[in-house]
Amino acid sequence: MAVTGIVVSPGIAFGQAVHISLHHQKVDYRLLPVAQIANECEKAIKATAFLTSHLQNCQSKIAADSEHFHLIDADIMLLEDEDLADELKKYITRFRFSAEVSIERVFAQHADELAQLDDPYMANRSNDVICLGKRLMSAVNGTLLWDVSKLDENSILLAEDLTPAEFATIPLNKIKGIVLKTGGLTSHTAILAKAAGIPALLSCQFDSNDINDGTALIIDAITGELHINPNEFTQQQLQQKSQQEIERRQALKQYIDVPSITIDGHSVCLLANVSSLSDVCQIQDIGAAGIGLFRTEFLLMQVDSVPNEKQQFQLYCDALHSLNGKVLTIRTFDIGADKEIPCLSQNYEDNPALGVRGIRYSLQHKTLFSTQIKAILRAANHGRIRLLFPMVNQIEELEQIFEIIDWCKQQLVDEEKGFGDINIGIMVETPAAVLNLPHLLPKLDFISIGSNDLTQYTLAADRGNPELVKDYPPVSPAMIKFIKMAVDECKAHQTKVCLCGELASDPKLISLLVGLGIDELSVNSASLLDVKAAICNGKFEMFAQQAKKALTLSHIDKLTELLS
Numbered sequence: 001m002a003v004t005g006i007v008v009s010p011g012i013a014f015g016q017a018v019h020i021s022l023h024h025q026k027v028d029y030r031l032l033p034v035a036q037i038a039n040e041c042e043k044a045i046k047a048t049a050f051l052t053s054h055l056q057n058c059q060s061k062i063a064a065d066s067e068h069f070h071l072i073d074a075d076i077m078l079l080e081d082e083d084l085a086d087e088l089k090k091y092i093t094r095f096r097f098s099a100e101v102s103i104e105r106v107f108a109q110h111a112d113e114l115a116q117l118d119d120p121y122m123a124n125r126s127n128d129v130i131c132l133g134k135r136l137m138s139a140v141n142g143t144l145l146w147d148v149s150k151l152d153e154n155s156i157l158l159a160e161d162l163t164p165a166e167f168a169t170i171p172l173n174k175i176k177g178i179v180l181k182t183g184g185l186t187s188h189t190a191i192l193a194k195a196a197g198i199p200a201l202l203s204c205q206f207d208s209n210d211i212n213d214g215t216a217l218i219i220d221a222i223t224g225e226l227h228i229n230p231n232e233f234t235q236q237q238l239q240q241k242s243q244q245e246i247e248r249r250q251a252l253k254q255y256i257d258v259p260s261i262t263i264d265g266h267s268v269c270l271l272a273n274v275s276s277l278s279d280v281c282q283i284q285d286i287g288a289a290g291i292g293l294f295r296t297e298f299l300l301m302q303v304d305s306v307p308n309e310k311q312q313f314q315l316y317c318d319a320l321h322s323l324n325g326k327v328l329t330i331r332t333f334d335i336g337a338d339k340e341i342p343c344l345s346q347n348y349e350d351n352p353a354l355g356v357r358g359i360r361y362s363l364q365h366k367t368l369f370s371t372q373i374k375a376i377l378r379a380a381n382h383g384r385i386r387l388l389f390p391m392v393n394q395i396e397e398l399e400q401i402f403e404i405i406d407w408c409k410q411q412l413v414d415e416e417k418g419f420g421d422i423n424i425g426i427m428v429e430t431p432a433a434v435l436n437l438p439h440l441l442p443k444l445d446f447i448s449i450g451s452n453d454l455t456q457y458t459l460a461a462d463r464g465n466p467e468l469v470k471d472y473p474p475v476s477p478a479m480i481k482f483i484k485m486a487v488d489e490c491k492a493h494q495t496k497v498c499l500c501g502e503l504a505s506d507p508k509l510i511s512l513l514v515g516l517g518i519d520e521l522s523v524n525s526a527s528l529l530d531v532k533a534a535i536c537n538g539k540f541e542m543f544a545q546q547a548k549k550a551l552t553l554s555h556i557d558k559l560t561e562l563l564s
C-alpha cells in the first residue's frame, strides 16, 4: 500500500515507523460525571508517576554535569511536588475537569506565574513547563510524547506537524526519513529537512491506524510516495532506484571544484544557505563560493537564552575561519511567523505572518538587535562579512537600521573593540520592498530576493499551508514580473542582486533566474551541485531567451511547461 505526499527533500529511505506527537492534543473539555471523579484523580496521579519514572530512566543515561541532566531534574522536581498533586485533584474534584484538562490548566497557570517573574531564567522556564504539561497530558493515555529513546538508526518519523524549533530537537543521526501530514514546500521545517539531506514527504495523508510503531516503511521522496509494508518486489525496485540516486549524486561531485560558468562564459556566483555553524563548516565539501544566507534565528531555537555579544562574535569568527576567505552573509534574527523562538517572548498574534516579524521584531527589541549587530561588526574585522536585514519594506525602517548601526559603531569605538568594513543589504520579500527599491537602493550594497516570502505576500498564500499547493506555485507570472523589476532596478543602480529563496534551489528554474539577470544564487546546500550542473551545462543566450518568453506568458501551467 502507498500514500502520496509532497517531496521536500529528495531521496529514498528504508526504515521502521516511529510516531511522534509533539503538540496538537485533542482534549475533551466536557464536565465529568460525578461518578468518574475518583477514577480521573487516579489517572492524573498514575500519569505523574509514569512520566517521573520515565524521566528518571532517561536521566540515568546522560552525564550528570550536562545541561540536559539539570533540565530533567527541574521537571522531575515539579512532578514530585505535592502541591502539584493537590492542585490537580482540586481541578478534578471541584471543577469536574478531566485529568488532561486539569493538567493543561494547572501547568498553564504555573507557566504564567513564571513568565511574570523578573528573573529571565525563570521566565524562560515557563515554556519548559508548558512542554512538561503536554507530556503529562499524553502520559494520561499511557503514551510518552516525543520520546527520543524510541528512536533507533532505522527510524522513519511520522507526525502530524513539526515546527522548526521541534525539528531542531531531533537527533538527526537517529532517523532515516520524515513524513508529516501537514506543511508546505517552503515551510521552514521543509527547508531544514532538505538542508539536512533527510528524505522527507510533507502533506502526506497517511492513516495512523494503518501504521503501528515498527511497521516497515519506504519513503520514495523522488516520486512522492510512502510505501507501507512494501512487498518483496517493491523493495527490490526501490533498492535499485536508491542505488541509482546514490550513483547520480556521486557523479555530481565532479562539479565541486568547477566554477559556476555557463558554456558561453556567463558567470553566476553560487552561494549556500545555512542555519548553523556546522552547516558553514560543510560548504567546502559542496563547492559553494561562500554563504549567501545565514539564517541566524535558528541559532536561538535550541538555547535557553540568547548568546551574548562575545559568544555571537566568537561564533561568527569561527564561521569566517572555516570559510577561509569566502564571503559570509549574515542575516540578522528573522523572528516571527512560523519561527517561534522558545527563549524569547513573542506575543500571541492572530496573523503572525503579517505581524511583528523580521525587521519589525528587531526594531521593537533594540537590545537584542544591537547586540547582534555589534557582534557582526566586530567579526567583520576578521573576514568578509555582508550584513543582511530581513523583511524590510520601507525607507523609514532602513533609516532606523542605519541609526542603530551608527550607534553600535560608536559604542564599539568607546569600548575600544574595533569593527570592520561591511556591505549592507536587505531581503526583498514583499511587493512593497520591490516597489520601493528606487528609494532603498541608493543606501544599499546588495539585495537578496527572498522568493519564499515574496511569493507568499504577492499571492496572499500561506507558504506553509498544504491546502494551497496550487495557489503557491514555484513560479507565477506575477512573481516573474517582480523579480524582473527588482533586477532592472538593481542594474540601474549598479547594485548586486542575489536570490536566496527555495526557487534558487530548483535546477529546473535556474535558466529562468539567470536569464532574468540574477547575479548570485544562494541555495539549499543539498541542491548546490544540481544547480551548479544546470549552470555549467547551459548557455546564457538560451537562458535569456527563455526568460524573455516566460515574461510574456499569462498562465502558470504554460510557465511550468516552458520550464520543465
Ligand code: PEP
Pocket: 293, 295, 334, 429, 449, 450, 451, 452, 453, 454, 500, 501, 502
Ligand atoms: C525567503 O523568504 O525566501 C527567505 C529566504 O527567507 P526565509 O525562508 O528564512 O523566510
Ligand code: MG
Pocket: 429, 450, 452, 453
Ligand atoms: Mg523570508
